Amino acid sequence: ETGVTQSPTHLIKTRGQQVTLRCSSQSGHNTVSWYQQALGQGPQFIFQYYREEENGRGNFPPRFSGLQFPNYSSELNVNALELDDSALYLCASSSPGTVSYEQYFGPGTRLTVT
Amino acid sequence: AQTVTQSQPEMSVQEAETVTLSCTYDTSESNYYLFWYKQPPSRQMILVIRQEAYKQQNATENRFSVNFQKAAKSFSLKISDSQLGDTAMYFCAFMNSGNTPLVFGKGTRLSVIA
Numbered sequence: 001e002t003g004v005t006q007s008p009t010h011l012i013k014t015r016g017q018q019v020t021l022r023c024s025s026q027s028g029h030n031t032v033s034w035y036q037q038a039l040g041q042g043p044q045f046i047f048q049y050y051r052e053e054e055n056g057r058g059n060f061p062p063r064f065s066g067l068q069f070p071n072y073s074s075e076l077n078v079n080a081l082e083l084d085d086s087a088l089y090l091c092a093s094s095s096p097g098t099v100s101y102e103q104y105f106g107p108g109t110r111l112t113v114t
Numbered sequence: 115a116q117t118v119t120q121s122q123p124e125m126s127v128q129e130a131e132t133v134t135l136s137c138t139y140d141t142s143e144s145n146y147y148l149f150w151y152k153q154p155p156s157r158q159m160i161l162v163i164r165q166e167a168y169k170q171q172n173a174t175e176n177r178f179s180v181n182f183q184k185a186a187k188s189f190s191l192k193i194s195d196s197q198l199g200d201t202a203m204y205f206c207a208f209m210n211s212g213n214t215p216l217v218f219g220k221g222t223r224l225s226v227i228a
Binding site for chain 2: 031033035040041042043044045048050055056058088090092094098099102103104105106107108110
């Protein structure tokens with residue numbers, strides 16, 4: 001069984017630029033959730049995709065957008081980067097058929113905005 | 115909205131001793147799931163233990179057990195026979211029933227001392 005993978009591991013961007021983060025879900029999972037984890041904080045929910053449709057969104061502005069593909073992998077796009085967007089971005093995959101909808105996390109992408 | 119509170123930012127324990135991490139939550143739901151996640155310096159979020167709210171029996175996974183007090187909305191994690199590899203951030207998390215996002219606390223940094 002292949003686990004959740006994320007790319008890149010880390011990257012550095014300049015304020016105002018755009019960034020795309022990628023996530024491959026665990027085999028058999030059709031739901032991907034994205035979280036932002038600021039330094040010293042718990043993860044905050046950004047949005048969730050289920051079968052290629054957005055299925056819930058947290059308190060993040062529209063410049064945070066996403067996609068889910070037919071193979072259930074997903075992208076997180078952030079436009080007009082701000083310094084406060086510096087964080088660890090985690091994706092987690094799950095499936096409504098699993099026990100308690102357990103979410104399996106990837107290793108994260110560390111984004112630094114300068 | 116649901117909230118999760120972890121009142122202990124940092125804790126330490128001697129190797130082989132027992133430590134308890136606290137978590138309280140707020141919800142008006144009657145059916146939900148609670149989780150403890152471990153995040154070592156490698157950043158990968160790892161599920162430690164889960165509890166379904168409709169189950170009265172406290173969950174146990176090897177050296178890890180919980181004390182779930184539904185009326186008090188309390189969900190503490192006990193780690194027995196602490197090992198150096200238990201050193202990590204520990205996050206308490208809440209999920210409504212259904213394929214919904216996790217709500218995390220701010221975490222407790224646990225250090226196991228040799």
